[in-house]
Amino acid sequence: MRLHPDDDVAVALRPLASGETISVDGRALTLRAAIPMAHKFALHPIAAGMPVRKYGEAIGEARTAIAAGDHVHVHNIVSRRARKSA
Amino acid sequence: MADSFLGFRRAGGNVGVRNHVLVLGINGLAGAATRRIGSAVCGTVTVATPYGRGQVGPDAEIHRRQLIGLGRNPNVGAALIVGVDRKALDAIAGEVAKGGTLVETVALDDVHEDALALTDIGLKKAAQLVRHISNQRREACPVSALRVGVECGHSDATSGLAANPLVGKVADRIVDGGGTVIIGETLEWLGAEHLLARRAATPAVARALTEAVARREAYPASLGIDLLGNNPGEENIRGGLSTIEEKSLGAVAKGGSRPLIGVLEHAQAPTGTGLHVMDGPGYSPESITGFVAAGAQLVFFTTGPGNSYCSALAPTIKVSAHPQTPGRLPEQIDFDGSAILTGGEAADATAARLYAQALAVASGTATWGEILGEGDEVFVRVGPSL
Numbered sequence: 001m002r003l004h005p006d007d008d009v010a011v012a013l014r015p016l017a018s019g020e021t022i023s024v025d026g027r028a029l030t031l032r033a034a035i036p037m038a039h040k041f042a043l044h045p046i047a048a049g050m051p052v053r054k055y056g057e058a059i060g061e062a063r064t065a066i067a068a069g070d071h072v073h074v075h076n077i078v079s080r081r082a083r084k085s086a
Numbered sequence: 087m088a089d090s091f092l093g094f095r096r097a098g099g100n101v102g103v104r105n106h107v108l109v110l111g112i113n114g115l116a117g118a119a120t121r122r123i124g125s126a127v128c129g130t131v132t133v134a135t136p137y138g139r140g141q142v143g144p145d146a147e148i149h150r151r152q153l154i155g156l157g158r159n160p161n162v163g164a165a166l167i168v169g170v171d172r173k174a175l176d177a178i179a180g181e182v183a184k185g186g187t188l189v190e191t192v193a194l195d196d197v198h199e200d201a202l203a204l205t206d207i208g209l210k211k212a213a214q215l216v217r218h219i220s221n222q223r224r225e226a227c228p229v230s231a232l233r234v235g236v237e238c239g240h241s242d243a244t245s246g247l248a249a250n251p252l253v254g255k256v257a258d259r260i261v262d263g264g265g266t267v268i269i270g271e272t273l274e275w276l277g278a279e280h281l282l283a284r285r286a287a288t289p290a291v292a293r294a295l296t297e298a299v300a301r302r303e304a305y306p307a308s309l310g311i312d313l314l315g316n317n318p319g320e321e322n323i324r325g326g327l328s329t330i331e332e333k334s335l336g337a338v339a340k341g342g343s344r345p346l347i348g349v350l351e352h353a354q355a356p357t358g359t360g361l362h363v364m365d366g367p368g369y370s371p372e373s374i375t376g377f378v379a380a381g382a383q384l385v386f387f388t389t390g391p392g393n394s395y396c397s398a399l400a401p402t403i404k405v406s407a408h409p410q411t412p413g414r415l416p417e418q419i420d421f422d423g424s425a426i427l428t429g430g431e432a433a434d435a436t437a438a439r440l441y442a443q444a445l446a447v448a449s450g451t452a453t454w455g456e457i458l459g460e461g462d463e464v465f466v467r468v469g470p471s472l
Binding site: 001003011013036037038039054055057058059060072073074077078079080081 | 336
């Protein structure tokens with residue numbers, strides 16, 4: 001489920017298996033990892049340091065390069081807010 | 087008549103959805119005696135602060151505001167207020183009575199520090215109050231009389247996708263009916279404050295909101311603490327939430343879409359109707375007590391994997407849209423919103439069901455939390471004791 005046309009990620013409405021090919025808004029996408037229910041996966045490649053959008057808004061930035069079909073979570077994105085160093 | 091529920095009309099003009107006798111302990115020195123009185127008299131709800139002495143400045147003020155606000159909550163038909171010294175007791179009791187609550191008091195001073203004598207007098211007074219207010223009957227009242235708090239706890243990604251937007255639709259309906267909605271948890275506006283500020287009724291409200299978020303964001307940073315690893319918390323991360331921004335964008339949806347009328351301090355009652363935000367903690371027990379002390383008679387509480395906490399004074403309607411949670415916790419989750427995600431029901435139809443259930447609860451239908459006694463009230467402190 002893609003929540004907003006500008007989004008970089010979509011949300012799994014059921015658990016999805018690694019290697020599974022799914023259709024998001026009519027486009028085929030092969031998942032590179034298992035996606036637990038309600039977790040996010042990338043719809044297209046996201047470069048390290050770029051903002052990651054869900055609900056049409058930035059929810060953080062990519063820590064590393066993220067490929068289409070990757071699981072997107074705390075291992076590869078990070079908040080831009082309320083940081084000690086900020 | 088517009089949408090209505092069956093409530094208890096109070097002397098002050100407010101409407102209760104419950105008819106509690108509150109046994110309110112205002113000083114931790116009398117906490118055990120307060121609880122003893124409450125447990126001895128059926129039909130009472132006990133709230134006993136562990137604090138009440140040695141507090142100064144803003145910390146004393148916020149404590150006083152919470153005590154008075156809980157005593158004035160429209161769900162309280164009558165209150166027995168239990169204290170230590172007469173002067174402090176009468177000061178609180180006088181303010182509670184001004185709100186229209188029927189008040190009786192008992193102080194350790196009156197019984198020469200004998201907690202058993204205090205119990206004896208207190209339980210007789212509480213019993214008299216229970217009998218007295220049991221004469222009150224419910225009457226049809228308009229939705230405009232409702233003041234509702236919206237909270238989320240143990241959120242996961244289904245909260246932001248479905249449960250919070252669902253509560254948001256009901257919040258809009260309550261505001262459109264002339265009622266009041268309060269959303270708190272300042273930290274969970276972080277990353278969504280620009281969206282809330284856009285809805286502010288005046289530039290001053292937008293500024294107050296933005297400043298509240300900045301203060302809350304600066305506080306952990308000033309202590310050298312990184313919010314990462316604290317919020318989102320463990321349950322949030324397991325449920326698929328990666329950052330505070332993501333959690334906030336989902337969390338603010340439970341406030342609906344109507345204009346933002348005002349920014350309240352913790353436990354501060356709004357002076358008008360419509361959507362308000364309360365600048366307060368994200369910890370649910372403290373946050374909800376802030377709403378209830380501001381006069382909320384009803385609380386919506388969304389959760390992903392479950393969360394049993396409830397207000398002691400305001401029926402707390404638990405909403406989950408996780409496909410497994412309502413089935414796993416049938417005696418905790420009051421409303422199953424998962425049909426939105428599994429495709430079985432249109433969101434507007436689910437919202438209409440939740441709205442109808444809220445009016446039923448306001449009219450007397452019991453929540454699971456009430457049946458199982460999960461309710462509590464938890465006081466915020468903002469400074470050390472002297």
